[in-house]
Amino acid sequence: MSWQDFALCRDLDTSDVFYWEAPAHGNRQANAAQLKAKEDAAKAICAQCPVTQQCLDAVLALPRKWDQGIWGATTEEERRVIRRQRGEPVPLTVAEQPGKAAQYKRDERARQAGAA
Numbered sequence: 001m002s003w004q005d006f007a008l009c010r011d012l013d014t015s016d017v018f019y020w021e022a023p024a025h026g027n028r029q030a031n032a033a034q035l036k037a038k039e040d041a042a043k044a045i046c047a048q049c050p051v052t053q054q055c056l057d058a059v060l061a062l063p064r065k066w067d068q069g070i071w072g073a074t075t076e077e078e079r080r081v082i083r084r085q086r087g088e089p090v091p092l093t094v095a096e097q098p099g100k101a102a103q104y105k106r107d108e109r110a111r112q113a114g115a116a
């Protein structure tokens, strides 16, 4: 038997909770609130799981490009922090770069104004 045999999420239909993606053109605040609610729901399941550490170790052993969703009661953002603490070269995301985040928002507004 492997640790996956004991995963609490194994027999649950949780794909929309553990791997939720915001709609590309939704309301940013509503999307953020919905994402937080989904993350909290997934983490609540993980909190009851007997193999949380094994699950976290498994996702951290994957190449970062496959690291998505909630694993081992952590979000992708939280795992980026863990990976950096371990010395992995993890580039900053747009959200982690204030100047780029502001430029991204300006570009997004311009794109939406152009599409209207």
Ligand code: SF4
Binding pocket: 007, 008, 009, 010, 045, 046, 047, 049, 050, 051, 052, 053, 055, 056, 070, 071, 072, 073
């Ligand atoms: S820690 Fe969470 S994601 Fe990992 S196996 Fe358990 S319930 Fe599933």
